[in-house]
Amino acid sequence: MGYPHPSHPKETVVLSKHFGDPEARTYAGWVRHGGYEALRKAVGMSREAIVEEVKASGLRGRGGAGFPTGLKWSFMPKDVVRPHYLVCNADESEPGTFKDREIMRWTPHALIEGCAIAAYAIGAERCYVYIRGEFTEPWKVMNAAVEEAVAAGALGDDVFGSGKRIEIVLHRGAGAYICGEETAMMNSLEGRRGNPRIKPPYPAVAGLFGMPTTINNVETLAAVPHILNRGAAWYKALCLGNPKSTGTKLVSVCGHVQRPGNYEVTMGTPMRDILYDMCGGPPAGRTIKAVIPGGSSVPIMTLEEAESALFDYEGVVEKGSMLGSAGMIVMDDRTDMVYQIWRLARFYAHESCAQCTQCREGTAWTTRVLERILAGKGKQEDFQLLLDLSENMTGKTICVLSDSCAAPVVSGIQKFRSEFEAYIAGAREPSLAAV
């Protein structure tokens, strides 16, 4: 449902059904809503059967990369000779994205159940949930929910009398965007600076504490109980024509729309339905100029691209961007694109962990060049300089943080070049003081 708004007829409400309902937060309330049936079922199944079911559902990672979840689980060693770990990525920090926060605030037991099922499926007895430090309310809600789940026997040494041991440990982050990157998250969990690691080795081989590890996003794990309850075929059928993108997706919409919020749609829903029908379009008298569809790390779309895109992994790529985390940032005709691209570049410069030169220098340099342009001191050569910097920040570093900085810069120059030109030509008042 378009929390905090009522559900829209064009939504497909599965994960968000109980957003805003305080009863769903409690163990008893969750059980009344059918909760923990899937976990009871799962502990009676073989690990392989669960992995196969999730594979067959077509579920793909909801954190941004879209990697098939069942396939990721199947990379874990079959025999458990060393401890296996599950890490739930609840470090939601991608600008524009605020869906995992609502899952944890309103349906913490959906996440706990998903974690428990996934942990069992990959042969892990312990799951760490890494929650970003700023999420004070989700932190409290999750702590209370884990306590309740332990007391009810859904977690612990003997899950629902099955003899299976599953423990969930909540771990609080401390303010670092980069820790949402899975290998940085593992370092952070180990008590280190959050620097991403070089892959290989991949986490399934040598991850957290050097042990086989799977990292999944909150929304991905919250979908798992529904798949076990209603079957892979049901989930796979939630798709509008593209069998590679199945299920429902929470879309966080923010910026210049009348009803910002979290909407849940079947994969493949036209983006215009989300923008206009669900969110009510731009404020009265305005028109939409640009949409960043998948959190700030993906290329900016023009209105024409956004209006013609189907909202699934392939559909958004076809129109020049990426689904990412599905955090949709809508900008209307009043928006100064150069200023906002600078603001995004500044975000990445601030959040760079600084271990790769291209990222450490490139994000800061890009920010300074954009500052110069905004201060009315830009030059024609700055276009080429920004594009060269972006090229050097793409595909050349340990993680994709610097690629993410380049995405809005390159797409911004391609699609909104006249706004840069206006600053450089002195046709537009500087919006930053000279540096």
Added chain:
Amino acid sequence: MSGSHGGTAGHGTAPAEEHIPVFTGPTRARLEQLFTKYPTRQACLLPALWMVQEARGWISEQAIGEVADVLELTPAYVKGVVTFYTMYHTHPVGRHFVQVCTTSPCNICGAEDVVKALLQETGCGELGATSPDGRFTVIEVECLGACGFPTPILVDDDFIENVTPEKVRGIVQRYQ
């Protein structure tokens, strides 16, 4: 770079006072309990630092030394980790710590005006500074993860959504 993030703006030197150990009694017991949840003591570093900040409001050099002792790490290593994460305070802050999101989604909805109103109403004047009455420190932060409810601010542990410049005075009055 313009747009300072107040977390890095230290003001004056830390007062040289005697360090009263944090990890004693119930806090030590909480830490011991945490040791059972991780295969290494080092992994308890972020939680231990949170415990220090909860108890003391910030993380001093002496506290870094104590954390290093209890986790069997070196102070230099602990300091390296402390300074990586923006939420740990390495200098004293006001009684109420205010974090305002000004990243793009909030920025296009007027977050910079919320910052101005906060700096004025709290008397902080500038980002990262503590108000003369010691009540507030205001900093700008990157994305608080509540982009649909601009502008979100975090006052201590209270997450407040949909803040506008007009609402700032009322919010500031709630915190003494």
